[in-house]
Amino acid sequence: MLEFLYLIPLFPLLGVVLNTFVLRGQPEKLVGGVAAAMVGASFVVAAGAFFQLLGMPAESRHFEQELFRWIVVGNFSAQAGFLADQLSMIMMLVVTGVSFLIHVYSIGYMHGDAGFRKFFIYLNLFVFFMLLLVMGSNYLVMFVGWEGVGLCSYLLIGFWFTDELKASAGKKAFIMNRIGDFGFLLAIFLLWTTFGTINFREIEPMAQAYPVGAGVITAICLLLFMGATGKSAQLPLYTWLPDAMAGPTPVSALIHAATMVTAGVYMVVRSNFLFSLSPMAMDVVAWVGGITALFAATIGLVQTDIKKVLAYSTVSQLGYMFLACGVGAYTAAVFHLMTHAFFKGLLFLGSGSVIHGMSDEQDIRFMGGLKDKMPTTYKTFLVGTLAIAGIPGLAGFFSKDEILWKTFESHNYALWAIGATAAFCTAFYMFRLLFLTFFGKFRGSKAQEHHVHESPKLMTIPLIVLAVLSVLGGYVGVPHALGGHNNFHEWLLPILSETGEHAGAHHGVPTAEYVLMAVSVLIALIGIFVAKSWYLGKSSLVESLGKSGTRNLLYNKYWVDQIYDTMISQPLVKLSEIFARYVDQGTVDGSVNGLGATVSGIGGIVRKVQTGVTQNYAVIMSLGVVLLLGTLLWSVLG
Amino acid sequence: MPDVLHNNSLIVFLILTAGVAAVVGLFVALTIFLGPKKPNEIKDAPFESGFVSKTDATQPFPIKYYLVAILFVVFDIEVAFLYPWAVSFREIGAIGLTSMVVFIAILAVGLYYAVKKRVLEWK
């Protein structure tokens, strides 16, 4: 199957072409069906390629396919080519697999939307670019995919453009990403001049010649990471992701949770041979990741929009992945990337199902008691929540625990503490979300209550599949301490350079690992317990919250603030208030907006010089001539 | 730096310029400050070769004037080109002949255009 590698991105592209030109005016089922079938076909080819790689000896599990000579300038050349190795194979499977499920789900979710066909064209186009990103054999192909997914994300966030806010959210996402791309592109230039090639497999041996801590390598790594912070929504460029929730929910699930936002993590892992040479860049990655994990998790504590909670949760989980990269636990990062794709995709789709059933209500204060009305959604959502909270036996437990353990093992105790605290927050806000949405009494309007229904099969089946994956997905990487073989780790190990992750996963004291495992489970349980006692125990509190909410939104908002004021004893919540209110909106948003204002301001000043009076122009030109001649003459005489 | 100061005509030029500017400036300033000022109507009138001006100097000329003037310049230049061409006619041969034919043809088209646009009709 490996020789048919090019088919994997080709199928979604074919879907784009078919839906654009051939299937115009065809029924929804056919349009959506073709789009989903194309991604399904990609998945089948990818699976075939995977099993072929699996059959090969571990050290030769890579296959590079050159399509054509793309660019040759002087002694520099770049091929348009694909690379299938252990890492890109996993990404291909995750991307095509999750995309397929979300395509199927979307047929139900987008039913009746005026832009149904357009939606699937964009979605297929996105899958194409995403596959280009993960399959490219060099940084330039990766960059093309990287820009392409950004473009599709922009188109899909602004999909329901009737709302000005949504259109501007799309623009914000695109521009924040451009800032990151600037770093990425600069990194490519530097790679180009440093190594004379941008092919992953060619750079790897050349990089080994550089000493650890070489300045140019550190610069490249930091610039690459700058690109990653944009795409993967890390501090300080993360603000676009919560806004991006303006797009349709399947888009949030696919692009802003499962695939595109993990591109930064993929890029860092792909470049592990460079990062491993730069302890400083590694520290930066680890700390940015760790702080983002905690920061976003605390903001998640106070959100009331179901999708915003999940968005901040995504930012936080991506932080975990970077934390793992930063401490050198690349396999743990990819492992978490995969399990996160399953359970976060599941949670988003579940939230979409809820929003669908609740007639487009997104505020969890107006939900409640949906457990019995939407049983399948509830059950699968529960699985996803348990998985992300890190309850033993589910996928999230294995991957998150591995990250925390590796962090501890690498003696980054402060980072471990940050990660553990974020884990507590995660458990808390996820169960808060679960309790407010599915438990208690219904707090929405009468019309909504009358309308609430379980979603159609097309939507619930993907939920069930993802729920199963959220449970079973973790068993490919059961740690040795729990009697597993960590097959996932073994599989990925060959792509890590010698200076990368330590091959020995056996050493270390198992007791310490057990203790830490117990601690993180305990932390999660405490988080759940706190959420339960606040949102389930004092049911009267929640009910009054709902009652006032339906009557007077403004009052209700004030009242929610009051609740949080009474929780001041809880230092974390206070911290989250500070983060949410001052750091997030004040500093980060402020500086981003401030940047915009400055840019606009400078524009205004420069525009004032453009008086329209010819004499003024001539005077300024003459001044320019004097300056120019001055510098030139100085170079001769001075 | 000493090199530049000793052996550089530019420096000399700059010093001269500064000196001239200073002297001229001084005299202009002196006349402004010291000279008596008694303006009257005759003094303020524009000087036109001793004649008393009858109308405003910025009176519009007919556009025809400019059109004819421009055409005149064009064909004046043509004649100016023809002289050296005629003198070296033998040396430059067929190529020279072709070039001049092209040149004159272009001008001829222009003249035809001007005639058709009634540039030369003075009315």
Place this chain on the structure above:
Amino acid sequence: MDSGDFMGVLPELIVVVTALLAILADVASKGRNPSAAQGVTVLGLAVAAAVALISPSEQTMLMAGQLFNDGFSAWFRALFAVAGLATAIFSPLYLTHRKIRLGEYYSLLAMCVFGMMVMSAAANLLLFFVGLETMSIALYVLVSFRRDDAASVEGGLKYLVLGAFSSAFLLYGMALIYGGIGSLDYVAIGEALRQSDGIGPMTVTGIGLLLVGFAFKVSAVPFHFWSPDVYEGAPTTITAFMSTGAKAAAFVGLIRVFGVALILTSEHWTTALSVMAALTMTVGNFVALRQTSVKRMLAYSSIAHAGYLLVGIVAGTPQAFAAAGFYLIGYALMNLGAFGVLMLINQRGKGDYSFESLRGMGTVYPVLGLMMSVFMFSLIGIPPTAGFFGKLYVFSAAIEQGHLWLVIIGLLNSAVAAYYYLKVVSTMFMAKPEGDVAISQPFAYKAVLAISSLLIIVIGLFPDQLVTAMLRAVP
């Protein structure tokens, strides 16, 4: 001089004949119907472009060493002819709605193309100047072609006054260079500089003044002030033509004069030029950000693009010039296309070209919207478009020469630029159309747009072919 010389300048001759025939056709129609003149011009320029591309372009000189006949001049002669062709095809729609029926328009357009061709092929400063003036004088008239429109006349007059101002600098610079080096011939200047050890203040002053003249023509900061006013006042067709063709012609001259003939003196002007490049990108972008008229936005953004191109000149290697050539071709395609769509949408309107006028047009005319998106994404520099690879090649050539900070400024600027180009796309697609949106779409017009958007994508997918051709062609 022999008949080979005439074969070498065949494209120029065709264009001159086209200009003359166009004016005769107009006279024949008694100045009432410009369509004959238009037809002649379209045909003539198409033939000229084809001849320029297929004619052999070995590294030879024509007309006793006055003209280069190399790959670069071939490519750019074709580019100017194509730019003129596209403009001629765009024009009837624009002119008819504004009740302009003068066929001289097309003749002047062809004259402009001729001037540009001479500029790109000239091997002598004086001949370059003749080409420049031929182009400029025709442009002065074209800019003020809407005689009933104050802005148009004002723009033309400003362009004339400031253009004469800059021409004076250019000429004086040439005089000083002649005084300092003893020749106006590019090859001879290069040879003389190789022989000599360093240059004196006179030559440096000459180079500086020459640079002022070029900077004016490529609208580099601080010599750019004319361009927004002129671009706004001019008929939009001419704005499109000027921002692509005229700019490209000046850049080819800049490459030939500063990149080849005067390259040995680069230590004196590289710093000044790189500061100019940085300022040009930044000022162009930041002002474009605030515009409410798409026409003005494109005018300012063309200043910014001139800045990116100057980065290529600063780099000063054949690779950089090939990259700049690549960029110029891509930019001509995308900017002409962008103006084309803009004019098509604003064909009857009050001609305000505001962002508002584009509201929802992408949903009403999806193909038009798609093509505009291609042009905008290419202007931003998103792969896989010609615009992306143009920037990639130019910036990588600059990085190789160690101009890291200039590239950083360039990349930051292209990040800023995304904002206003995207605004076009988002107003076209993400807003509801208002009022009467019916527009006529002539076949030839749409064909030009379709071809240029396709070419942008094709170049973006296979940039190698074009850049290799440019590397072979570079002087």
